[in-house]
Amino acid sequence: MPIPEDVTGEEIDKDVRQELQSLPKTLADDVARNLVMVARLLDEDPEAAYGYSKVALRLASRVAAVREAGGFAAYANQKYGEALAEFRAARRMTGTVDLWPVMADCERGLGRPEKALDMAGAPEVQKLDKAGQVEMRLVAAGARRDMGQLDAAIVTLQSPELASNSVQPWTARLRYAYADALLAAGREREAREWFAKAVESDRDGSTDASDRLAELDGVEFTDALDESASEGDGENGEVNPSAEDGGRD
Numbered sequence: 051m052p053i054p055e056d057v058t059g060e061e062i063d064k065d066v067r068q069e070l071q072s073l074p075k076t077l078a079d080d081v082a083r084n085l086v087m088v089a090r091l092l093d094e095d096p097e098a099a100y101g102y103s104k105v106a107l108r109l110a111s112r113v114a115a116v117r118e119a120g121g122f123a124a125y126a127n128q129k130y131g132e133a134l135a136e137f138r139a140a141r142r143m144t145g146t147v148d149l150w151p152v153m154a155d156c157e158r159g160l161g162r163p164e165k166a167l168d169m170a171g172a173p174e175v176q177k178l179d180k181a182g183q184v185e186m187r188l189v190a191a192g193a194r195r196d197m198g199q200l201d202a203a204i205v206t207l208q209s210p211e212l213a214s215n216s217v218q219p220w221t222a223r224l225r226y227a228y229a230d231a232l233l234a235a236g237r238e239r240e241a242r243e244w245f246a247k248a249v250e251s252d253r254d255g256s257t258d259a260s261d262r263l264a265e266l267d268g269v270e271f272t273d274a275l276d277e278s279a280s281e282g283d284g285e286n287g288e289v290n291p292s293a294e295d296g297g298r299d
Contacts, residue, residue, distance in 0.1 A: 051087075051101050059083040066115040073110055081110045088119045096126035107136075114143035125152065130159030147174040151185040155192070163193035184211050184220040188227050200235040207231060222252035226259050233266075242266045 059082030060067075066085065070078040084106040091099035103116075103123035110116045121136030134156040137149045154169040169175075170190035175183060187206060194203035207228045211220070229244035245266065248259035 051084075051098075051105055053083050053087055053102075057083050057086050057090075059086060061086045062089075069113050069115045070110070072113070077109060081106050081113070081116060084109070085116065085119050088123055092122060092126055096123065099123045100127050100129075112143075114140045117143065118149065121149070121152075125156065125159075128159065130156040134160070147177045148182060150174045150178060151182055151189050154186065154189045158189065158193055158196055163196035166190065166193040180211070181218075181220055184209075184224055187211075188223065191227060191231060195231065195234065200231065203231045204228070204235060217251045217253070222248050222257050222259065225251060226257040226262075229259070229262070233262075238266065 059079045062082050062085055067082065070081055073081065084102045087102040088099045088106065091102065100123040103120040106116045107120045117136045117140040121133045121140060124130075124133035124136060134153060137153045137156065141147070141149050141153070150169065150172075154166040157163070157165040157169065166189055170186055170193070175186050178186060187209060191203040191206040194200075194206055207224065209224075211218070212224055212228055214221075225244050225248035229241045229248055232238075232244060233241035242263065245259050245263040248257060249263055252259055
């Protein structure tokens with residue numbers, strides 16, 4: 051697969067670069083450049099990222115960082131069985147538990163929420179850092195919802211991290227998941243409150259909490275570039291009501 055000339059491979063994390071030092075230099079550079087492409091495209095073009103990850107795996111399948119990248123690329127393309135296999139391989143190579151939550155989420159993707167819950171109660175969870183433990187809690191709550199246990203999902207998300215007023219990288223997603231669970235359980239007033247809290251903490255736009263909040267408040271947005279909206283007037287010179295309601299506060 052073609053790689054832009056400006057991608058040198060030096061852009062990768064220094065720890066990954068150190069892992070690649072076990073390879074011949076030319077091969078290490080090729081693998082690094084493909085890993086850079088995986089990272090660049092994972093969100094905007096997961097299919098292309100998956101293609102670059104397969105190249106990296108073909109070149110250096112015995113490098114843990116390569117297996118991990120392959121896992122995330124497969125995960126982004128909903129290839130959960132393949133992702134789980136790659137994550138397991140990376141974990142065997144490194145001995146770390148960092149991938150435990152995403153491995154559990156792969157079990158959910160494979161239709162095995164009970165297995166995800168088993169993993170949520172495993173000793174490995176206690177070895178995770180705070181971010182990893184919050185991620186595990188999110189996965190466990192998702193598994194409860196998969197099983198139709200809405201009240202249990204809500205309880206699972208209730209934690210000191212949820213109640214804290216400090217904003218951490220995981221705060222917006224945790225509050226969003228709690229709001230969404232409340233809404234699914236028919237507790238709309240509480241859900242609105244927590245969607246609003248999610249908006250307050252979502253500094254990088256990682257969730258669509260503002261849109262969900264607007265929906266609950268009955269606010270409708272109109273695309274300013276939409277031709278049908280821009281026509282404005284209907285028959286007999288009447289103003290299109292949806293055009294009047296457009297725009298964000």
